Amino acid sequence: MAILLPPGAVFLNNGAGKDLLINIVLCLFFYVPGILHALWLVLK
Known part of the structure; x- marks a missing residue:
């Protein structure tokens, strides 16, 4: 789902929370950093 x-x-x-807000901003500007951020948080 993170992809x-x-x-x-x-x-x-x-x-x-703040992680969700950061991810939404990353996905709005560039989609790939949003995916990497989500994967990092889910797998952490």
Whole structure:
């Protein structure tokens, strides 16, 4: 899910918070950093 919908994966893993906001901003500007950030948070 982190590859297809990174903010959704971050929300399910960490809930609403600063990590979700960071991921949404990364996905708005560049999609690949958003995917990497989501993968990093999910696999951490």
